[in-house]
Every structure is written in C-alpha cells, then in structure tokens.
Amino acid sequence: MRWSQVPLRELELEDRLVRAVTPYILEFQEVHEMVVDFFRIYQQLVNPKATGVGPPEREANAESYCVSGPQGEVGQFHVIYDLEETRLAIELPAEEASKVYRLLREQRIVVPDLELVRKVMSGNLAETVAAIFWQVGAIKVSLGDLRPLFKVDENRNYSPIYIDVKGISYYPAVLDFVLSASALLVRNLNFDVICGIEAGSIALAAILAQKLNKPMFFARRHLRYPEASPFEGVKQHELFRKRVLLVDDTLVHGWTKTRVVEVIRQWGAQVDACFVIFDRQQGGEEELAHAGVRLYSLTNREAALSEKIPREISCLTDGEYVEVCSYFADPGEWHRRRGLNFTPIMKNLT
Incomplete structure (x- = not known):
C-alpha cells in the first residue's frame, strides 16, 4: 500500500505533532507498507539524512514506528486502530512536522x-x-x-x-x-x-x-x-x-x-x-x-x-x-x- 493512496481528514498540526484520520480500517500489513512508503517520501523531501524506520512496537490497539537518523531517533509514527477508522500521529521536529503537514494536506478528503x-x-x-x-x-x-x-x-x-x-x-x-x-x-x-x-x-x-x-x-x-x-x-x-x-x-x-x-x-x-x-x-x-x-x-x-x-x-x-x-x-x-x-x-x- 502506497502512502499517497490514503485519504485523510481531521488534519491537525500542533508544534511537533501532526494528526490525521483515515476513515478506513487498515490491516497490519497495509499499515506497514504505508509507513515504509511514508518514510521513503519523508527521506526524499523532508529529511535526506534519515536512515530508516524501525519495526512496529505494538500495544493493545496501537503501534508505533521509530524514525531514525544518524544521531538516533528523530521521530515516531503512531497508529491507533479504532472500530471504524484508523488514526495517525506523527512526531517530528517542528520544522519537519510543518512540512509533513503540508504533504498530508494534499490527501485531504474535501x-x-x-x-x-x-x-x-x-x-x-x-x-x-x-x-x-x-x-x-x-x-x-x-x-x-x-x-x-x-x-x-x-x-x-x-x-x-x-x-x-x-x-x-x-x-x-x-x-x-x-x-x-x-x-x-x-x-x-x-x-x-x-x-x-x-x-x-x-x-x-x-x-x-x-x-x-x-x-x-x-x-x-x-x-x-x-x-x-x-x-x-x-x-x-x-x-x-x-x-x-x-x-x-x-x-x-x-x-x-x-x-x-x-x-x-x-x-x-x-x-x-x-x-x-x-x-x-x-x-x-x-x-x-x-x-x-x-x-x-x-x-x-x-x-x-x-x-x-x-x-x-x-x-x-x-x-x-x-x-x-x-x-x-x-x-x-x-x-x-x-x-x-x-x-x-x-x-x-x-
């Protein structure tokens, strides 16, 4: 699953945190593919020095992916599986979060x-x-x-x-x-x-x-x-x-x-x-x-x-x-x- 395929709503930017919701229940494998593709775009357009995205850390109905750089962790990609939707939250340095917000804005459900x-x-x-x-x-x-x-x-x-x-x-x-x-x-x-x-x-x-x-x-x-x-x-x-x-x-x-x-x-x-x-x-x-x-x-x-x-x-x-x-x-x-x-x-x- 490619990141650009995901329709988003309730898009918010708050300092270092970007929040969004997709009105679909995503499967674990779909989320993994989505996060990997998101990292590719993030590395290409936002932070070329980023080195990788770690395996998911699961807890109840949520999971988190660590985004790494040369100095260690630079951010987190959080996914929460709700009954009728999937909520996303991305933590990054403020300047990078603003750029990610602008990228996600292109996928808003109008x-x-x-x-x-x-x-x-x-x-x-x-x-x-x-x-x-x-x-x-x-x-x-x-x-x-x-x-x-x-x-x-x-x-x-x-x-x-x-x-x-x-x-x-x-x-x-x-x-x-x-x-x-x-x-x-x-x-x-x-x-x-x-x-x-x-x-x-x-x-x-x-x-x-x-x-x-x-x-x-x-x-x-x-x-x-x-x-x-x-x-x-x-x-x-x-x-x-x-x-x-x-x-x-x-x-x-x-x-x-x-x-x-x-x-x-x-x-x-x-x-x-x-x-x-x-x-x-x-x-x-x-x-x-x-x-x-x-x-x-x-x-x-x-x-x-x-x-x-x-x-x-x-x-x-x-x-x-x-x-x-x-x-x-x-x-x-x-x-x-x-x-x-x-x-x-x-x-x-x-």
Whole structure:
C-alpha cells in the first residue's frame, strides 16, 4: 500500500505533532507498507539524512514506528486502530512536522461544508467565498521545497500561490453558491449580453447567464487562423449597440481583458463593466479603469488572506502565510530573495 493512496481528514498540526484520520480500517500489513512508503517520501523531501524506520512496537490497539537518523531517533509514527477508522500521529521536529503537514494536506478528503464556514466565521461575503475556496482546495500554496512553485505571467515568473476557480465545478453546492452570489452582485448592472473568455470562464459565464436569463458568447484568447472570428456563439450584427458584461474567473494584470474589450467595441458593442470571481489585486483593476471599464469582483486576495478565515478552514501554516504576503508585497524582491530571475512583464508581450 502506497502512502499517497490514503485519504485523510481531521488534519491537525500542533508544534511537533501532526494528526490525521483515515476513515478506513487498515490491516497490519497495509499499515506497514504505508509507513515504509511514508518514510521513503519523508527521506526524499523532508529529511535526506534519515536512515530508516524501525519495526512496529505494538500495544493493545496501537503501534508505533521509530524514525531514525544518524544521531538516533528523530521521530515516531503512531497508529491507533479504532472500530471504524484508523488514526495517525506523527512526531517530528517542528520544522519537519510543518512540512509533513503540508504533504498530508494534499490527501485531504474535501467535503464542502458551507454551514461550518458560516459557523466559524464572521466575515463579509468576499471573505466567506474565499474561505470556501480554501476549504475545497481552489487556492493552492507551494513554498517550492516540497512541490514546485507555480508558473505565472505566461511562464516567465513564479508564485507561491495559485487560484483555480475552475476547480469549484467539481462541487455542485459550492458552484451554485458562488454563482448565485455572483448573480446577486451583478443583477442590477445595465447589460444585454454576457461575454466569457476562453477557456476558464466559459462554463462560469454560461451558468451565470442562465441564472440571469441573458444571452452569452465567449471570446477566443488566440485566433487559430487569420480569418477566424474572435468570438464564438455570436455574429457581429447581433452585438451592434449591445451592452456587454465581460466575465472571467480570475483577474491578474487585466491585459487579456482589455484586448477583448477593444475587439468588442470594434464590433460595435458597448462594454463598461467586467465581473470576475477572484481578483488577485495585481494591477488589473487599474488597467481596466484606464480602458473605461469598471471592475466588480466576488472575492479577492485581501479577503483570502483575511485573519477572519481560521486555519481550520484554510489549512495554511504560518510560514506559508508570511511567504504569500511577502510575494504580493513585492514580487520582484521575492524572486531576488529566492535567487530566481524576475521578468517585468510588459503589456505588449502578453
């Protein structure tokens, strides 16, 4: 049995101790194989100096494995066999425990719980939506030590955080909540038709259009051949003097959206509003404003990093929070501090 096969819930980090539960009753042999494979990953990614894992020491319904290093014992892997589940506890030095916690987080059983979010939070709508994104793993963080950093700015630069709004489609209750809230936010805007952008926002724009009983088309990011239409689902005469609401999943710099705005206007339509689910707040609002377009967003970076979102929801460590804030404060300096090349992105290159 491989460690990556084990689904986990009730994940906790407390100083030197990582706790988790798998909702399955594991056999002794399965646990042994799991621990051996865990040690392989631990040695590869966390502590290359670790030398081995000892045989199990059994007591009643529990057993423990000693994790060794050159100087002797470095930690313990505990397993408790309950009637309907198997509980795991891993003791390691604090820094290593934090890394193991981040690895285990990838195997969380994601169960959207909107009631829990409402219960443990007192935030506004933007913070509530951001908390739900954390809960279902739509916001991802990597420090580059266990998993690669995320590529951004068309693969020119790096980021410790990635927002995958498209992933909420896997969770119907979350998708409905997010798009119902979006419909409430934009319903009083003055527009005739919705325009999504290939490819991430097509489904979101289509569902939003259905909720608002508005027609919808989408803009292509790139033309496959010179004669291709920049839009799919609409003819030029159908857009003449129509008021268009531009819709996308995320906003970074805003340059793709301003290009779409320009083409929509060339087709004879009006566009003065753009709605996004998540605004990374990296200059996109200002870029749109310069093009005469007002931004409306459901949630944003500030809400996602709000102290009102408890760690039991975000599963974010202190180190990750500091790293993400440092990146957003000055991406160029963040790259230099890490010894990475930083490419200032010019508008005409994106």
